[in-house]
Amino acid sequence: MYNLLSVLTFAPEMDAAGRDAFAATVGKAAAALPGVRNVMFEPTLPGVYNGGDYLLRLVFDDKAAADVAMASEAWAPATALIEDKATISTIQRVAYPGGRSGGSSDGSGLYRVALFCANVNPTPERLAAFAEQTAGMPNHVRSILRWQLSTAGEAEGDRPWTTVWEQEYRDLDGLNGPYMMHPVHWAHVERWFDTEYTEHLVDPILVHTFCAIQRPVIV
Amino acid sequence: MSKDAPIWILDEVTTKPGQGPAFLAAYMERYVPKAEARGMTLAHRMVEPAMWLDDAPNRLVFVWTLPHPGAVWGSKHMARPDADVTRWWKEEAPAFIESRRRSTLADADMLAEYDNV
Secondary structure: OEEEEEEEEEOOOOOOOHHHHHHHHHHHHHHOOOOOOOOOOOEEEEEEEEOOOEEEEEEEEEEHHHHHHHOOOHHHHHHHHOOOOOOOOEEEEEEEEEEEEEEEEOOOOOOOOOOOOOOOOEEEHHHHHHHHHHHHHHHHHEEEEEEEEEOEEEEEEEOOOOOOEEEEEOOOHHHHHHHHHHHHHHHOOOHOOOOOOOOOEEEEOEEEEEEEEOOOOOO | OOOOOEEEEEEEEOOOOOOOHHHHHHHHHHHHHHHOOOOOEEEEEEOOOOOOOOOOEEEEEEEEEOHHHEEEEEEEHHOOHHHHHHHHHHHHHOOOOEEEEEEEEOOOHHHHHHHHH
């Protein structure tokens, strides 16, 4: 599978009517995309960090199918709005084949994604150790129902994002509670994010965002 | 025990030969005050061997405590946007040290409880 994820932030001048019109147009266009295997287009929830107002996640069989869909007539109205700075002021965007994944969910609950830029002495050995420890978190954080850890193939935004870390939870408590408070996070994996540790690898600018979902997203 | 049992942060530093006293003074002056303001308490500062060496490295061990895991996040969230923290470890401390390591530790009796979140 090949995934396109966009974290969209409205321009400050966008009012409620404009936001509703945007959501209707993009939602309709996404549903009509040729070759799309899965669509998630949802508003973010309060509490995100650098997390935008809407999350758009599209899944295709491969990059060629994604390219065809993005160039299609069906998507043109959405492109016009997303690329309009008066509508969307900031976009964090990644394209990535599916990475390591696990677990299962019925899709009702919460989708969370973090975008990281591993740019501090990113040797292959350090990147592999970071990925191994991150992918090991679901073995300890029991509230993670479904997860995927991917390497970004293409990226744009505040940083050249290198890593896409996605999870599905039953609810927000699963993210704010067990995910944050298990020592596999604050005492182990966190070393890669903290400038005070010699393991420090990840740029402090990151994306942490989430939204409610009604069906499985990580497919 | 409750989940309010303390968490320990260890800084283990090997100084360049003869730099032990200078590093300790710099650490106490430039790093410790803001770390304490982030909720960390410096419980011990230890030197190996038990004398300053003029022509060889000293090993210094600083034992910090935080009252509970939530305080670890609180301290991190205050430190992360503080350019002084990064400047200390990336630019100032390297003048004194050969190597260092920071570790996060908990009481062995607490591990099962911490796993049950």
